[in-house]
Each structure stands twice: as structure tokens, then as C-alpha cells.
Amino acid sequence: MSMIATTENHSLLPTVLPNGLQGEVLIPGDKSISHRSLMFGSLVETPVEVVGLLPSADVFSTRDCLRQLGASITCQDEATGRWLVTGKRQWQTPTDVLNCGNSGTTIRLMMGLVAGQNIYAVMSGDSSLNKRPMGRVIEPLAQLGVEWKGRENNRLAPVVHLPRLEAKKALGGVHYTMPIASAQVKSAILLAGLYSGETVTVVEPLPSRDHTERMLSAMGANLTVEGTTITLAPNQAQHLKPCDWLVPGDPSSAAFLMVAGALMPQSNLLLKNVGLNPNRTGLLLALQAIGADITLENERIVGGEPVGDVRVRYRELTGNLTLQATDIPALVDEIPILMVAGLYLQGTLHVSGAEELRKKESDRLLAMQTELGKLGVTMQLFEDGFTLEGNPEFVANSPESSLATWHDHRIAMALTVLNLVQNARHPKESAVWALEDPTIVNVSFPSFFETLAGLAE
């Protein structure tokens, strides 16, 4: 079976799962850290080794953009995800549009780095990415003296960077209070700020994932974090030292297996090498709060990040779960799969303060409501969240046609897990639902179907 998801290996998913999911799985590399390891390696001339890189479409978008900007990025060993990155202090002007594909992290973080490099560049992506807001990056960068322009009054990609005439002059400083908790926006400002001649301060409304801060500090940047205020000293680009990276497993990929294991009778899974950065563990804690049997083993620090193995055993979920704005950043990518858990909850799942979900690869609140609706689920949707009444006896209707995947990997994976859970809990009603585009999982988890099929044997 191919490690890249195809329509064929989606249809190999089992319909009979008497033992749920069993066994061990090494969780593929963290997408956020993989992007950053390639980007930050490309800023220094000494070769940097990355081990455990996620070989997914989004990460390859970053790789391909960086190659166009002059970096050499080569795979040394596919099995361990060992790559060598040799960068340049001064990037070259790309001779073509930088294609960011489906990846918000690629376009937004690279907008910060390209601004610092003061080169002419155009960035664009697929139909999903080019609908997502870019003004949230263009506006704060303008305060540093950066000129990114974008489609529809500087709101959308394609975006173009116009170099400053005084090329030698450093960028200015900024004290920016962010209106939304977004690691991508925070990172874009800090990355441009590496090339600033003055102090750059970013204040977050709520803490978002801090991989950029951890990694820049490891490279020797003078960066301080006090609560939700991050301060970067002037002229840090020139002080960056090469640093090798060991990428932990992605908790956002582990999330799908965690929910599958929690809901499928008999399951006993060991998810190995899962990143446990406190800004990423929201789903794990939420599942524990409703009684999931999830325990941590072998906790350790890998590449400056907390990591552990996650043991998940089936146990029925009970209790009401209410999540609000302060809870969202630590599970911002996990809400679609949390909804699947909520369907089987003996209780109510209520989520508010999650309006950012409407601006992800799809409008994830609407996407899940629509597709779950085709399976007979009614859920109450609000502008910033939803209420879902769970039922341990829930049986999905057979959909009349394939379920739409909304050009969104996490929607496709959540709907797949739901399908397996249904088959495990209700063998008499078992089926494999067709997905409009199962290959979209390649964006973050190319071995997704293969992994599930392996654990179901």
C-alpha cells in the first residue's frame, strides 16, 4: 500500500472491527515544527539536519518555496525523515510565483521572512488558501515598514511584496497588540522582526502555539516571553546560529487516532512520540475531562519540546463539556474530531469563542454541520461555536451520495474516523462512506488510511 493516500487505499478501510484498534503507531512529524525547521534552516549557511520531518503536501509547499528562494533542501533518508537544509543569509528573488498550495503556515510565515529579505515576491495558493484572510498579516507588517499588497483591498492572496527602495535600511520596530490569538500572525511579525533595527513586541490576547519562540531562542535570538508578551531585540537575524531539529509527532494528527481509540470498543492503542507542548494538548485534556481512558507514558523532552507516548483505551464518554474562547487555541485544529467524540457523549458538548474555525482550510463549523447533517445529525450552530447533544447509541444514516471534504484534510479525517467508529459500534449497520476527495489527507497525514487499516487488523 502506498504511503501517499489515494482513493484506493481509502476504500481498503475495514468494515468489520471486532477488536476496535489495537497496537502501536509512531505519530508522523509535527506539521508546524516541520515548516519552521525548513524555514529557519534556510536562514543560515551552515547545513542543518532535520530528523522526523513530516513528508506532507503542506510541508513540501514550504520546501518548494524555499528552494525558489535559494535554499538547498534534500532528503537523506525517507524512513527517518532525515533532511539536510543549507540556507543563505541573503535570499534570491524568485523567478516565479511562490506557490503555497493549501498551506496557511507557509504563506503567512514566509510573508514575514520575505519582508525581512527585501526582495520582490508574489505568493499564492489553491482555491482554499486564496479565500483565507491575509490582511491580518499585511496590516501589522505594514507597521514595520513592509509593503505587501493583496487582492481585494489587501485582504486576500495572491499577495505581492514590494521591496523597499532603501534596501540596506533595517525594518522599523512595532508594539503590536494582536486582535486574534494566531500563531501564524505572531510568527509572521517575529520573523520580519528579525530584520528590524528596533525592538519588536507582540502581545497576544491568549497564548497560541509557541514553536517559533522556542526555535528562534534555540538559534540564539534574544527573545523574551512574559505571559502573552513576546519581545524580540533589534537586529537578531545576523545573530542566528545553525541548529539541528528533531521533530516530535504531531498532536493534531494523533488526535484522530485518540478519538478513534476512545470510541471504538476493545481498542487499546499506544501513540508514540506525540508532541505535548501545553499549547497543543487541549483535545487530550478535553477527552480526559469527559472520562476518556488516556494516559501518558515515557514523558521526555525532544528538540526542546515536551513529548510522550499516549495510551488510549476504549471507555464510554460521559458528562457535559463546555469550551470557551480561552480553551480554543490549544485545540484550534481539533474541533472537527472533537465533534465526532461529542456525537457519542452521554452529555452535551458546547463550544463558543471558536469563530476562527470559519477561517481555516474551510469554514469548519459549517462543513461539519453540513456533512454530519447528511448522516442524520442535527446540531445547533452559532457564529462562534455550536451545541451538540451526544448519544452513546448514535447510529448514522447511510448518506445518499459521497460526503464532501470541503478541500479540508481535517474534515476528511474526522468523517473517516466517524465511519470506522460506526462500523465498530454497530456492525450490523456497517458501511464505507465515500468521500469526495480522500487524497486531501495528504496535506497533513499522508499515511492516515494505511495507519488506520494497520491498527484495525
Ligand code: S3P
Ligand atoms: C499554525 C497555527 C494555527 C493552526 C495551523 C498551524 C502554525 O493557525 O490552525 O494549522 O503552524 O502556526 P492560526 O495561527 O491561524 O490559529
